[in-house]
Amino acid sequence: MLVFSKARLVFLSVPKTGTTAYETALSPLASMIISDPPELKHTPLYRYNRFFRPALEKFIGPDIDVIAVMREPVSWLGSWFRYRQRSFLHGHPNGTHDLSFDAFVAAYCQQTRPPFANVGSQAKFLEPTRSGTRVSRIFRYEDQPQLIAFLEERLEAKLDLSRKNVSPEIPLGLAPEIEDRLRHRHADEFALYASLA
Template sequence: MLAVPKTGTSAYAKALADRAGLIVQDPPELKHAPVYRYNRFFRPMLEKVGADHMDMMAVVREPVSWLGSWYRYRQRPFLDGKPGSTKSVTFDEFVRAYCMDQRPAFANVGSQAKFVEPRPNGTKVSHLFQYEDQPKILGFLEDRLQTKITLPQVNVSPSMPLELTGATRDLLAQTCPDEFTIWRSAKGAL
């Protein structure tokens, strides 16, 4: 299971820790290893111990909701005064900044589409789920692992209203169409 940021994977890692053969918690660059990093570092290691042809799963979130989670996360006090803080911008300004070619630090949060992008050697996500369909994710994992899973509340961003104009929503759809395409394509099995 790849840990796409802001998709609830920390809760799944905690819930499944006693059943997992390997959990990467730090550094964040490895915890949140996208397909290309998995392909470069983890796949060769796993193949050397006989775990080749592994299924890979990931969860992606509706793009506006995903950006909202990032925005709320970056409102936390530990980022106050730092370039990554969103305290001095509205959500609408944050999304507009995300749509820029050169994103400012506070809006530089990556891309779900790039995170799950297949590699030329065929390494790809075999089970891609929408974050909003938690029963389907849970059902898949419970069936696959033959166990009941109870998800804890982990790393939850503070709740707050998020206002986005129609023009900004349109700008996001026009400048980041891959984000919407990958989310719409997420049905569990690819």
């Protein structure tokens, strides 16, 4: 999570949406950088609302915009699947070695997910709170130029982005019946993504 006090802006770090690259590029401009532990770096909106918003509004002011990035849901799961193929996870319960992408997505659709498929939900991460706190704007991961243009204008700076924390390239295919199950079971993810301009 990044906070820009002068610009009155908070950038939430949705996992697997390129946030490490943005953190690297934007750190010199940020007033506050929450990069560790991962539970704080990847603070969802409900946790931001409970723990960070009151303090930020006290010291920065009430009109703080909160932005985030969302990735197309199948692509997002593909990134998690590839990330968990890394060698340091071999033999670990979170590892996806010896699994197909179909098996990974099918496990993600289960009521109780095994550890390797327990990767959360973008829709839940970005869900408005009961108090009315919501993300001001969600950008599509697949439309980086729109996000970059917004940040450059808002922060009055030119950004130089390079890819960071990139998962290994693995061809991914998803059987139609598995994709149908995913779209039915997690319709909220697809609806939220489709609603983004």
